[in-house]
Amino acid sequence: MGVGMSHLLQAKIEQHYQDIQVSACIGKAELRDYLQNNEVDFIISTVELEKVGIPYITISPLLEAKDKDKLNTFLTEMENHQQAGRKEKVLTQLVRGDLVHLHVDKEHPFQVIEMLGNVLYEKGFVRKDFIHSALLRERKSSTSIGGSIAIPHGSPTMVNRSAIAIALLKEPLDWGNEQVSIVFMLAITTGDPKLNRHAVGQIVGYSETPSFIQSLKESKNVKEFLEKLK
Numbered sequence: 001m002g003v004g005m006s007h008l009l010q011a012k013i014e015q016h017y018q019d020i021q022v023s024a025c026i027g028k029a030e031l032r033d034y035l036q037n038n039e040v041d042f043i044i045s046t047v048e049l050e051k052v053g054i055p056y057i058t059i060s061p062l063l064e065a066k067d068k069d070k071l072n073t074f075l076t077e078m079e080n081h082q083q084a085g086r087k088e089k090v091l092t093q094l095v096r097g098d099l100v101h102l103h104v105d106k107e108h109p110f111q112v113i114e115m116l117g118n119v120l121y122e123k124g125f126v127r128k129d130f131i132h133s134a135l136l137r138e139r140k141s142s143t144s145i146g147g148s149i150a151i152p153h154g155s156p157t158m159v160n161r162s163a164i165a166i167a168l169l170k171e172p173l174d175w176g177n178e179q180v181s182i183v184f185m186l187a188i189t190t191g192d193p194k195l196n197r198h199a200v201g202q203i204v205g206y207s208e209t210p211s212f213i214q215s216l217k218e219s220k221n222v223k224e225f226l227e228k229l230k
Contacts, residue, residue: 003027006046009061013044016068017075042078044071090198092230094164094188098123100222104167109142109175109183110135113152116165116185123163126187130158134185142176147207148217150175151200153186162188162195168217168225181217 003025010025023040028047035052043049043056057074059067099119106112117131134154137143144150165185172179184203188196206212212228219225 005061009044009046009059009063012061012063016063017071020075042074090195091164091202094162094195094199095166095226095229096163097222097226099163099165100168100225101166102168102219102222102225103170105170106173109138109150109152109173109180112167112169112173112183113138113185116152116167116183117154119165120163120185120187125159125161125163126154127158127160130154130187133158142178144175144178144180145204145207146178147210148172148179148181148213149203149207150180150183151186151203152183153188156188156190156196159187159189162192164199166225168219182213 006025006027010022013020014022023038024034026034028045028049031043031049031052035054040054042054043052045056045058046061048058049056055074055078057071059070063071101115101119104112104115106115113134114131117126117134120126121128121131131154134152137154138152142150143152164187167183167185169181169183172181174180186196186199188199206216216225216228219228
């Protein structure tokens with residue numbers, strides 16, 4: 001409908017959607033070159049587009065009520081997709097190769113908790129008393145969550161930097177009323193409540209996928225384990 005009408009749409013969007021930053025207002029013929037040289041999250045267009053490779057929505061430059069509804073739905077879906085992407089990346093952010101130990105041979109859950117706690121302490125992620133708080137927490141009730149997984153954790157007030165240490169056990173251990181083969185020790189600071197929820201949610205998702213857990217158990221080295229975790 002012409003760049004003039006698109007500028008009208010831009011003005012309306014900037015007025016009604018102050019959290020959207022408009023990168024540019026361009027014609028369809030300029031789009032390919034623009035995308036090659038600039039990063040954008042999505043496109044709001046007044047004409048249909050083909051093979052742009054990023055999300056886009058087509059609405060009227062008049063931005064009537066039905067267009068606002070359509071745009072609101074589009075933005076909600078974009079936000080949900082971004083949040084899902086962030087959740088998927090949580091464990092990748094928190095797990096380092098030197099925090100993962102395979103073929104761990106221990107006879108009791110407390111020994112595994114102490115070992116992983118010491119790993120986190122030696123790397124500077126937690127204070128020494130974090131280990132004691134994790135053991136006390138485990139004595140109160142088992143942190144096994146089903147699916148061969150346990151998630152022991154200490155007090156977040158004793159965490160310097162958020163991280164997760166992992167033990168892949170050589171043989172399953174009796175952990176509460178369940179058998180556990182993979183232990184994720186959570187050390188999340190008080191300032192990261194969302195990070196904690198996302199991490200636990202992702203691990204719970206693993207526990208409900210037996211084939212994936214079996215795949216993790218079969219990892220031959222830390223690199224392979226981390227690639228699967230991603």
